[in-house]
Amino acid sequence: MKYRKDDLDGIRKARFASFVLLLVSFAAMLVIIILLAGTTEAYIAAVCVIAIMAFCWWFAYRRILINEAKIFEEYWNELRAVNRRLRTLESAVRQIGDGVIIIANDGDLVLVNETIKSLFAVFDGDMDGPRYDEYASGFSEKLERANILSAAEEGRSYETVNIGGQVYKIGYVALAAEKGSPRGAVAVVSDVTENTKTERMQIEFVANVSHELKTPLTTVKGGAQTLMKFNEMDEEEKQGILETIVSEADRMNRLIKGLLDLTSIDYMEMNTSTDEVDLPLLVKTKIKKLNMHAKEKSLSVNRMFAENLSINLEMDRYRIEQVLENILGNAIKYTEKKGRIDVDIIQGQNCVQIVISDNGVGIPEEDLSRVFERFYRVDKSRSGKMGGTGLGLAISKQIVDAHGGTISIESKLGRGTSVTVSLPSVRTRGTPGIL
Secondary structure: OOOOHHHHHHHHHHHHHHHHHHHHHHHHHHHHHHHOOOOHHHHHHHHHHHHHHHHHHHHHHHHHHHHHHHHHHHHHHHHHHHHHHHHHHHHHHHHOOOEEEEEEOOOOEEEEOHHHHHHOOOOOOOOOOHHHHHHHHHHOHHHOHHHHHHHHHHOOOEEEEEEOOEEEEEEEEEEEOOOOOEEEEEEEEEEOHHHHHHHHHHHHHHHHHHHHHHHHHHHHHHHHHHHHHOOOOOHHHHHHHHHHHHHHHHHHHHHHHHHHHHHHHHOOOOOOOOEEEEHHHHHHHHHHHHHHHHHHOOOEEEEOOOOOOOOEEEEOHHHHHHHHHHHHHHHHHOOOOOOEEEEEEEEOOOEEEEEEEEOOOOOOHHHHHHOOOOOOOOOHHHHHHOOOOOOHHHHHHHHHHHOOOEEEEEEEOOOEEEEEEEEEOOOOOOOOOOO
């Protein structure tokens, strides 16, 4: 601000000087009247002195009033600017995603934003005073005024509470005055449920990777040590150990490849080059490639869509082929001998659906919500024997999501499974100017 303490001191001095000047003018007038008492000259001189002194006093006081007006205007403009900033800040705090509670040192409620009202399920009630504590205790006693003030004063930075399956982090900050004494406290409530889930999934992910790598490595090491220890070994037994080593090495290779695929999709580094692909032709080609594995179990793989069906879509051919291989591969793995697998393509108005159904072992209802999680396997012992890594469906979901589509699964234990992949259909346009 332009005007500060020195300006105010100057105005006070000028006021005092103008008052002294007024007293001096009256004193001079009295002296003149006394000295020239009773004469016309005395009255004329007194009037002249009064006029001169009054003009000087008016001129001086006018300057004082002008300076005071400038200072008042400056302070008024700054006060309005501060009020605008405060209103903007208050509006931002009220609308912020995290819950904010500000409490004065005497316990008065200064501010409660909309997020807190939503958490407390209060939309039109009065939250001042005791009413606030009633609502707060219904949510968590840690948000009562006394607890917030004591937590901030004690220097507790944050606490975590679990309410109805949701995890909230409550942070406390003391509002210190210029001399260091607390003026109140602020509590910030953040919903960290998703962050907590992510952290748990990361821990589980590392544990699963370690476990999945440790098992084949142990087998490979054990086989190698056996070969080194027993030089004279039956050829058939030696061949069996070597085949086990190769099989476990292949398993590790599939696991690492799956992890690299997930990483590339996570960080959008996968090759997203798209081509116009005939989807039914791609599905038929993939069925033929996997048909050999199906014949080994005497499975019947049935194409339910018309032979001449042709649907062109813009897609990443390699990635969608990877999705089909994962889903068809699972159907072949988990369908008993002489079982049935049906593959259908349904064209909708805005999407094309690939439906792969089988009458295999099925999935328990309680596991359906987790089948797309990384490393999740319904029957871990059985999946391990079949060479599964628990990454196939997770990779498939991320690929389909990257194409703007959806993937869903329905299953009944002992009756079979149906996986539906929906891809958005894009109208293919011709080349302009060609008749």
